[in-house]
Amino acid sequence: MDDGSAQATWAILVAAGTGERLGSDRPKAFAALAGRPLLAESLERLDASDWVDAIVVAAPPEWEEPAILLAEELVASKVTSVVTGGATRAESVRNALAEVSDEALVVLVHDAARPLVDDAVIERVLGGLDGTVEGVVPGLAVRDTVKRVERGLVAETVDRDGLVAVQTPQAFLADRLRAAYAGDLAGATDCASLVERAGGRIAVVEGDPRLGKVTTADDLRRVEQLLDRSEP
Ligand code: CTP
Ligand code: MG
Numbered sequence: 001m002d003d004g005s006a007q008a009t010w011a012i013l014v015a016a017g018t019g020e021r022l023g024s025d026r027p028k029a030f031a032a033l034a035g036r037p038l039l040a041e042s043l044e045r046l047d048a049s050d051w052v053d054a055i056v057v058a059a060p061p062e063w064e065e066p067a068i069l070l071a072e073e074l075v076a077s078k079v080t081s082v083v084t085g086g087a088t089r090a091e092s093v094r095n096a097l098a099e100v101s102d103e104a105l106v107v108l109v110h111d112a113a114r115p116l117v118d119d120a121v122i123e124r125v126l127g128g129l130d131g132t133v134e135g136v137v138p139g140l141a142v143r144d145t146v147k148r149v150e151r152g153l154v155a156e157t158v159d160r161d162g163l164v165a166v167q168t169p170q171a172f173l174a175d176r177l178r179a180a181y182a183g184d185l186a187g188a189t190d191c192a193s194l195v196e197r198a199g200g201r202i203a204v205v206e207g208d209p210r211l212g213k214v215t216t217a218d219d220l221r222r223v224e225q226l227l228d229r230s231e232p
Contacts (some may be wrong), residue, residue: 016085
């Protein structure tokens with residue numbers, strides 16, 4: 001990894017949220033998943049991926065040091081820096097983006113709250129960057145009927161056709177992601193929405209049900225069960 005081309009794909013791992021809905025005594029990224037911090041799972045998986053050349057982690061304020069120690073413990077040698085996250089996910093991504101090399105061609109952004117990232121989905125999102133789009137996101141077709149509710153009453157049943165629930169990792173051309181993050185971040189719930197706002201085209205590839213986000217304590221148990229089944 002001594003020339004620019006060898007560091008073409010950078011990963012940003014956002015782990016700086018408080019995890020309010022999980023209700024743990026520590027930030028969600030450091031809540032225990034099968035006996036180690038939740039962050040360990042995605043960090044180890046990204047570090048092991050041949051598709052990923054370097055990793056920047058966004059950690060909660062005051063948790064930068066534990067994040068560095070965790071990376072050392074896991075021998076996650078692709079981690080180039082740990083930055084302090086911001087007040088919103090988008091601000092955390094922006095802080096991490098500042099540490100991504102100018103040489104990077106592609107940036108993958110992943111939520112530490114989705115521990116079970118694997119090479120198959122990384123390959124799908126990177127493979128989707130075929131020169132016709134600026135970004136690629138994994139998504140799952142919405143199977144349930146979706147309704148818009150106002151003050152407890154159904155205002156509308158939304159046409160499910162074409163509706164997709166979007167996950168991470170999301171892949172972007174590095175220069176387009178930087179341009180999108182140079183602007184206003186208000187209201188951004190994912191990276192792709194900012195690139196869309198800046199006029200970028202985003203493709204959707206197949207997501208993975210195992211990539212569901214850990215939000216509550218029940219989700220942690222669910223992922224632990226999936227881990228039991230997926231580990232040798
Ligand atoms: N995230 C972040 N910086 C923030 C907020 C969120 O890096 N200021 C990250 C989280 O660490 C997580 C991902 O963005 O990996 C998705 O956010 P979410 O699941 O909402 O996590 P939290 O914000 O921590 O959880 P909650 O909303 O329940 O507080
Ligand atoms: Mg949140």
